[in-house]
Amino acid sequence: MANTSDLPAVVIPFYNRDKVIPPEPQEKQTFHARCHCGNVEFDLTIPTAILPLNAYICSCSSCRYTRGALCSLHVALPQTISPEWTNGRINVSVHKSPGSGAGGHGQRLFCPTCGVRVGLFEPRMAQWVVSTSLFRDTTAGPLFWSVTCFGFYKSPRDGGLLSWLPDGVGGKPLHLGTVPYDFPPDEALSIRPDGTEWLCVACFCGGVAFEIPRPAEAVRGDPHMARCVAPPLEKDNDEDKGEGKGKWKWKAYMDFGGDSWALSGAQGMPWVQVPRAVLSPAVPTTLEFGTVKTYKVSSTLTTGFCEYCGARVFLRDEEEGKKEADKGTEVLNVALGLLRAPEGAKAEDWVVWRAGRPEGVEEGKRFDGEFVDAMAEGMRRWGLDRYGEALEFDIV
Structure with a gap:
C-alpha cells in the first residue's frame, strides 16, 4: 500500500490523497450508483467535509480500447470508503490487462449484462476507483466530484479529449499527469x-x-x-x-x-x-x-x-x-x-x-x-x- 509521503506529487490529487477525513461524528451524504440494466448497484457514503472529490480523465490506450470512448472518467475513493452493494450480490465481469502482474492491479470491472464500466480496485493504492457515469440521480443534490485531473494526456497523440478542454473544467485548469507505461496500440492501415x-x-x-x-x-x-x-x-x-x-x-x-x-x-x-x-x-x-x-x-x-x-x-x-x-x-x-x-x-x-x-x-x-x-x-x-x-x- 502506497503512503502519501511515498507518492509523486502529481498523483496525489488523482487519488484524492489531499482529502483528510475528519474524526467522528461527521456529516455524511450517500450517493447511489447503478449500471444501465440495474444488475450492478451500490451506495457510497462520503463525509461532506471532503466534498467534492477530485475526478480524473484518463486517455491511456487501455481505457480507450476497453470502452470505445476517447477516455475514461473516474473518482478514486479515499482508502476508508468502499462501495456498499445494495442489490444483494456483486455480479460483475472482470477483465485483467495482460502483463499487469499478480493480484488485482490491471483488473477492470463491468456489468456482464449491459457492459457498463463499474470501476476497479487498485491494490497498489488500496483504493476503489469508480466510474462517474454510474451516478445519475440528479435529485441527490450537488455532485460529489469535480473534474480536476487528466492522465495519460500524450497517449492519443493528437490531443484527444484534452484538445476540447483547453481551459479545463469549470474555469479551472486541469492537473496533467502521465507515467512512462502504456499499452502500445497496433495502428497500421x-x-x-x-x-x-x-x-x-x-x-x-x-x-x-x-x-x-x-x-x-x-x-x-x-x-x-x-x-x-x-x-x-x-x-x-x-x-x-x-x-x-x-x-x-x-x-x-x-x-x-x-x-x-x-x-x-x-x-x-x-x-x-x-x-x-x-x-x-x-x-x-x-x-x-x-x-x-x-x-x-x-x-x-x-x-x-x-x-x-x-x-x-x-x-x-x-x-x-x-x-x-x-x-x-x-x-x-x-x-x-x-x-x-x-x-x-x-x-x-x-x-x-x-x-x-x-x-x-x-x-x-x-x-x-x-x-x-x-x-x-x-x-x-x-x-x-x-x-x-x-x-x-x-x-x-
Missing part, C-alpha cells in the same frame, strides 16, 4: 490489392475486430447511406491543416445524452456513422460476431459490447434497422474510440467532427453541467480552428 485504404476497428482484447473503408462512390450515391458521409471541407485542402486532405470521410459526433452517458463510462460517447454493409468481415444483422454481446437499451436502441473486455462497439437505432437492413443500407453508430487511426485517437484522417452541435448536451448537463459545458464550448472553438466553422451537419 490495411492496404488492399486495389490500393484502397482500410482502417482497423478493434477492442482491447481483440475479440472484436473489423475494418472500415473510406466512403466509396456506391455509398455516396445512395440516398440513405450518403447521409453518414461528411460534407467536403475546403480546409482539408490546406497543407497546414493536418491529415486527410482531399479524402472522403465519415461523420463523427459526441453524444452526452442519458443512454450514451450511462453506457460510456466516460460521461459522453464518441460515435462514427458507417453503413453496416461496408464493414469487413461482414457484420450480421444481429450484430453478434466474435465476442460481441448485445443488450437492449430501450425499445428503439440496441448496443453491442465485447463480453470479454467490456468495450462498447455498436449502437443501433432499431427503427433505422427495420427500414434499411433488408436493403443493405443500414447505418450503425460505431464506437470511435476503437478506431486504430495512425494519426491519433480523434481519427481526423477518417472522420469529420460535428463540433458545433454535440448530441444530448442539455440532457448531459443535468448530470455534470461543468464538464458538458466545457466540452461543448471547447469543441466549438476547436471546430472553428480546425474547419473554419463549428459544423452542425445532420446525423442519421
Whole structure:
C-alpha cells in the first residue's frame, strides 16, 4: 500500500490523497450508483467535509480500447470508503490487462449484462476507483466530484479529449499527469490489392475486430447511406491543416445524452456513422460476431459490447434497422474510440467532427453541467480552428 509521503506529487490529487477525513461524528451524504440494466448497484457514503472529490480523465490506450470512448472518467475513493452493494450480490465481469502482474492491479470491472464500466480496485493504492457515469440521480443534490485531473494526456497523440478542454473544467485548469507505461496500440492501415485504404476497428482484447473503408462512390450515391458521409471541407485542402486532405470521410459526433452517458463510462460517447454493409468481415444483422454481446437499451436502441473486455462497439437505432437492413443500407453508430487511426485517437484522417452541435448536451448537463459545458464550448472553438466553422451537419 502506497503512503502519501511515498507518492509523486502529481498523483496525489488523482487519488484524492489531499482529502483528510475528519474524526467522528461527521456529516455524511450517500450517493447511489447503478449500471444501465440495474444488475450492478451500490451506495457510497462520503463525509461532506471532503466534498467534492477530485475526478480524473484518463486517455491511456487501455481505457480507450476497453470502452470505445476517447477516455475514461473516474473518482478514486479515499482508502476508508468502499462501495456498499445494495442489490444483494456483486455480479460483475472482470477483465485483467495482460502483463499487469499478480493480484488485482490491471483488473477492470463491468456489468456482464449491459457492459457498463463499474470501476476497479487498485491494490497498489488500496483504493476503489469508480466510474462517474454510474451516478445519475440528479435529485441527490450537488455532485460529489469535480473534474480536476487528466492522465495519460500524450497517449492519443493528437490531443484527444484534452484538445476540447483547453481551459479545463469549470474555469479551472486541469492537473496533467502521465507515467512512462502504456499499452502500445497496433495502428497500421490495411492496404488492399486495389490500393484502397482500410482502417482497423478493434477492442482491447481483440475479440472484436473489423475494418472500415473510406466512403466509396456506391455509398455516396445512395440516398440513405450518403447521409453518414461528411460534407467536403475546403480546409482539408490546406497543407497546414493536418491529415486527410482531399479524402472522403465519415461523420463523427459526441453524444452526452442519458443512454450514451450511462453506457460510456466516460460521461459522453464518441460515435462514427458507417453503413453496416461496408464493414469487413461482414457484420450480421444481429450484430453478434466474435465476442460481441448485445443488450437492449430501450425499445428503439440496441448496443453491442465485447463480453470479454467490456468495450462498447455498436449502437443501433432499431427503427433505422427495420427500414434499411433488408436493403443493405443500414447505418450503425460505431464506437470511435476503437478506431486504430495512425494519426491519433480523434481519427481526423477518417472522420469529420460535428463540433458545433454535440448530441444530448442539455440532457448531459443535468448530470455534470461543468464538464458538458466545457466540452461543448471547447469543441466549438476547436471546430472553428480546425474547419473554419463549428459544423452542425445532420446525423442519421
